[in-house]
Amino acid sequence: MSFLTPLYVLGLLAISAPILFHLIQRRPKGQFEFSSLMFLSPSPPRLTRRSRLDNLLLLLLRASLLALLAFAFARPFLRSAWELGVDAPARRMVILLDTSASMQQDGVWQAAQDKLSEVVADLRATDRCALVTFDESAATHIRFDSQDASGSTAQRELIQQAAKDRQPTWRSTNLAKALQAAADLLTSDKEDIATSDQTPPQVILISDMQNGANVQELGMMQWPRYPVGRPSVTPTKTNNASLGLVTSQETNSEETDQLRIRVSNAANSVASDFTIVWVDSKGKQAEDREYSVHVPPGQSRVIMVDAHDTAECLQLLGDDVLFDNQLFVAAQEPVDRRLLFVGSDADQAESLWYFLKRVPLSDRHKTVTPEAVVASAFQPDELRPATTPLVILSEPLSADQLKQLDKYLEAGGRVFAVMTTENANDAHLSFWQALLKLDSLTIQPANVDDYAMLSQVDFEHPLFAPFAAPQFADFTKIKVWQHRYVSTNHEDAWETLVRYDNQQVALLEQVRNQGRLWVLTTGWNPQESQLALSTKFIPLLAGMFTNLAVEDAIQAECQVGEPIANASDQSATVTNPADEPSEIAAGQNFTATIRPGVYQLDHAGGSRRIAVNLASAESDTSSFDLEKLEQHGIRLGASQTVEQIETARRQMRDQELESKQQLWRWLVVLALVLVGAETFVAGRRV
Amino acid sequence: MANANSNLNTSPAADVDAFIDPATLMRIKNLQLRAKVVVEGFYNGLHRSPFHGFSVEFSEYRQYSPGDDTRYLDWRLFARTDRYFIKQFEDETNRRCYVILDMSRSMNYGSLAYSKMEYARTLAGTLAYYFTLQKDNVGLFSFDQAVKDFVPARHRPGHLQRIMACLAKETSGSGTDLISPLDQVASLVKKRGLVILISDLLASLESLQQSLSYLRARGHELLILRTLDPAELDFPFENASLFRDIESQSEIYVDPEVAKAEYQQRFQEHQRQVQDICHRLGIDFTVMRTDEALERALFDLLNTQMRMGRQVTHRANRNSAGGNSRRNE
Secondary structure, X not given: OEEOXXXXXXXXXXXXXXXXXXXXXXXXXXXXXXXXXXXXXXOOOOEOOOOOOOOHHHHHHHHHHHHHHHHHHOOEEOOHHHOOOOOOOOXXXXXXXXXXXXXXXXXXXXXXXXXXXXXXXXXXXXXXXXXXXXXXXXXXXXXXXXXXXXXXXXXXXXXXXXXXXXXXXXXXXXXXXXXXXXXXXXXXOOOXXXXXXXXXXXXXXXXXXXXXXXXXXXXXXOOOOOOEEOOXXXXXXXXXXXXXXXXXXXXXXXXXXXXXXXXXXXXXXXXXXXXXXXXXXXXXXXXXXXXXXXXXXOOEEEEEEEOOOOOOEEEEEOOOOOOOOEEEOOOOOOEEEEEEEEOOOOOOOOOHHHHHOOOOOOOOOEEEEEXXXXXXXXXXXXXXXXXXXXXXXXXXXOHHHHHHHHHHHHOOOXXXXXXXXXXXXXXXXXXXXXXXXXXXXXXXXXXXXXXXXXXXXXXXXXXXHHHOOOXXXXXXXXXXXXXXXXXXXXXXXXXXXXXXXXXXXXXXXXXXXXXXXXXEOOOOOOOOEOHHHOOOHHHHHXXXXXXXXXXXXXXXXXXXXXXXXXXXXXXXXXXXXXXXXXXXXOXXXXXOOOOOEEEEEEEOOEEEEEEEEOOHHHHOOOEOOOHHHXXXXXXXXXXXXXXXXXXXXXXXXXXXXXXXXXXXXXXXXXXXXXXXXXXXHHHHHO | OOHHHHHHHOOHHHHOOOOOXXXXXXXXXXXXXXXXXXXXXXXXXXXXXXXXXXXXXEEEEEEOOOOOOHHXXXXXXXXXXXXXXXXXXXXXXXXXXXXXXXXXXXXXXXXXXXXXXXXXXXXXXXXXXXXXXXXXXXEEEEEOOOEEEEEEEEOOOOHHHHHHHHHOOOOEOOOOOOHHHHHHHHHHOOOOOEEEEEEOOOOOOOOHHHHHHHHHHOXXXXXXXXXXXXXXXXXXXXXXEEEEEOOOOOEEEEOHHHXXXXXXXXXXXXXXXXXXXXXXHOOEEEEEEOOOOOHHHHHHHHHHHHHHHHHHHHHHHHHHHHHHHHHHO
């Protein structure tokens, strides 16, 4: 006989209660009032001296009644009749093994391998198991259908060998993609429906669960309610700080000899004082100078580090986790860029060129050479947007030149045409119509009484977004003495970026594929307006010159796994940090940025050095809150072992047997009979 | 102080002949009459008392300063020391006496025909009557968890009746807190005097020492009369029964056979702590069994006053000796 709820058998202890009640002396009725009980402590009740039991039959009846009730609640059943040898069901599981860069922490990869061995050791011949490794993408190494019925030993070896062949990469972690791959693998398996009724498939996630595992993306996927087992792999060392380069786009700084380095400290670190040094390609310290920085746990600090002539690697000292302590900075040669001005190169204070050539557009990444050329000598077919991002027109062009210029515009070039008294008149109306591709365009000199002001500016446009702050937004100080009315009957012929206070167009923009065409209806020289004398002029031209569409041509840094683009129209060679060259065709990307370091891109036009660094998220090695997974519907739980599954199944079978036999009903009936007998006996005694 | 322990063991039978039996005394309903009987009986026995005249006893010398009454200059001392000293007397002013009476519910307990409260009330009344006869100012505090009644120290017609009326009130309260009433007394009584605490002290002694030392620091002379029922001292119960706390009404089951030894041990320990505190602070402490004669309290009072007188004399002698030594130098 077995019991479904054997703990109720403890109810048998209740039999001792009547006996104890019988033996214990009744509570005394006498009461004394006493001044204070502070010196008294309660005395334990005493047993009476006469321990003789009276009414043995009654006691026996009551004890039996309690015993029967205890047995009834324990739900007894007979197992032998239905005992059947049932094999444990086959399990299906997907093992997700994290191979991201953070797994390179001390001991973590070995711990993950050990956990994998534990899981694999628990496999049985009937179980089916798949192995998926993941970093920023997931890769399936062993599928369900790649396993035959060769037995559990072969299967274990297969999986362990596949796991041993893997090594942690330098890529970032994308947990969402990994879980999606596991779900796809399970749902695409044909035997899923047949077995899922018995045991749900499992996903075993072996990872360090670091904060930078891109958990947010999980919100975009639908997890099919499979339980996720999580053998924990905890890094032994928690002091982790990392380095990052604050790029000039973030800060708008143009320091040429100093780098802004962000030092981040993990939230679970203990250490907070770190040192940064330059090291050469062999890992030796390149100079004596050290930069000390104090970063409290969970925070980051930005410090200025002087650029080094030859060394390209900054090393962080003072933390325990070494894999993310290097930051590569490519010593970047500035590239040559050309600002082309089509017009007179007269160097007089009233000319456009006089002001234009003094605009400082060069910075750490590029050297800009202003160049003036008269319209007759202008050859637009030689223009490349990558090398000449901006062409400024102040003289009319011929029809052929305009066609070539159109091609330049379509390819991503930028043209800034300026209307002056000389070029914007009836004689050159056809040029402007052809430039703007508007037959109905009319241009008339404006009748300005005193001066016009630039008033309505579209601050949402990227060109004027930097001026949007209130302290920079006042354009009305720029007085315009002469300008032109331009009008057309075409709707949406252009977008007006700036208007005068008389509502006429001051600056218009036409978008040509990737290129931009701007037309200013006045000049910036003092005869026309005060634009060149204002503080807005240089930022405006710099904005026009910075062409983000072709900016990747001077890409200086990227993350592991990101492609290096060959923007040139010729094939190029990329040499990785291990000095292994590989060829890439024109316009193709080099994708094998598998490890951090400085890569060199050589092509006919020159060479570039590109620093490839670890993704900053990968350095955030503190564990994320597992509730986040639950929030995205991913049910966490320990992986079920064979024993656990068998226990669960046995319990189900016991419940089934018990519900069929229902012996407890008979016990209750017997108890009722005893109640009747007890009542009868007690009645007679009285 | 010496009598603190000896009182515990004094057999009440020894005093039966000399003093009035308290059980008889308590049959008198009027509180003032009871007090009168006790005090007059006490005076009758004091015809040849060695303590007579203490109230005009010499106290100390003080250096003369211009403006002092020249009548009190000690010319003999001037002849010896060539310095002017003023003689000061103990009884320059009337004494201020305060009786502090515990009126918490625990005082309601009594294994005799009368309760501890009745005894303590008579005791307080006796003392008040005695002080009034001596033309001293007498005041009264009564308290349970806090001060209930406060009669300032006065000596004027009708004041004794006022005190007697306050003493006749019923007990109340659910507990005994010695600390805050003592602190209140210390803050209310500005001028120093004699403070007599009548209580069973059946409460936690935590920070009692601090409160008493505060009173002592204010210059008060203290006398504690601990009123206890014989049953509290001897624990004569035999049958196991429920004991109910008269104050908190909590009940516990106690078997006296088992609990008696522990009770007495803990009671003695508590008593010893009280005595330690009193000893440290120079406070006279007397245990008053409710089956003992009330006159004993008056004897204790006289003892206290005599001791005070001796201290004053001793201090005065020391001062004059100091003056001599300075002169010899």
